[in-house]
Amino acid sequence: MSEEARLGEAICRFGDLLYRRGYAHGSTGNISARLDDGSFLISPTNSCLGLLDPARLARVTPDGRHIGGDPPSKEAFLHLAMYEERAGARGIVHLHSTHAVAVSCLRHDDPTDVLPPITAYHVMRIGRLPLIPYYRPGDRSLTEAVRAAARRHHAVLLANHGPVVAGKSLEDAVFNAEELEETAKLRLLLEGRPTRFLDAAQIAALAAAFPS
Known part of the structure; x- marks a missing residue:
């Protein structure tokens, strides 16, 4: 099986997983994987x-040109900016998941x-999660804000x-996105309650034991 076919099937499989978990609804969210x-x-x-259908996934060049499949998500530029700044990234997930969106509105x-x-x-x-200021959906001005944070x-x-x-990897991106959504849910559940967070020493110990 070719790399493109393998990744295409994986995108569809993980897209379905995110949808069934309730992290995506309607036509919201997008998911990508970088080829060699x-x-x-x-x-x-x-x-x-x-x-999602593997045969209909869009293929986009490193400079943003659409070269195959259906027209790409209108938010493909977010993926492009992240890939350009993070050489080791092989997968990206963008969601409108409920609890993370709620945190983004606070x-x-x-x-x-x-x-x-x-x-x-x-x-x-x-790790640290920065908040990017609001831009309307599809606004290309968001590109530079994402690029700087990435x-x-x-x-x-x-x-x-x-x-x-x-x-x-694509799997790693999906698991990261799931962890973010579940942490956002915990953050909202704990709102107003005395909460014990990890301290600086505990965070440093994690960094030493599990280097990125």
């Missing part, structure tokens, strides 16, 4: 992540890190919109 030549496959525009004292270190797994998979972070949260999460 630098191009990437991405879910088409106005498509449902639970109903006021934050520190927009450079909007989810606290509630669990070791959040620290290991996400130089230091593999996950970002778009204000009043949702997360964009990269991974070392």
Whole structure:
């Protein structure tokens, strides 16, 4: 099986997983995987992540040209910006998942890190999560904001919109996105309650034991 066929099937499988878990609804969200030549496959525009067809996935060149399949998601430029800044990224997931979107709508004292270190797994998979200011959907001005954050972070949260999460593989990106959504859910469940977060020493110990 070719690399493109293998990744195409994986995109559809993981898209269905995210849809069935309730992390995507309607035609929201998009998912991509980078091929060895630098191009990437991405879910088409106005498509449902639970109903993707490998034969209809869009293929986009490293400079953003559409070269195969259906027209790409109108948010493909977010994936392109993240891939350009993160050479090791092989998969990206963008969701409008409920709890992460809720967190993106809150006021934050520190927009450079909007989810606290509630669990070791959040620290290991996400780390610091910056909030990107609001831009209307499809606004290409968002590209530079995502690009700047992606130089230091593999996950970002778009204000009043949702997360964009990269991974070392497509599977890794999906698992990272799931961890982010579940941490956002915990953050909301714990709102107003005395909460014990991981401290700096515990975070440093995780970094030493599980280097990225």
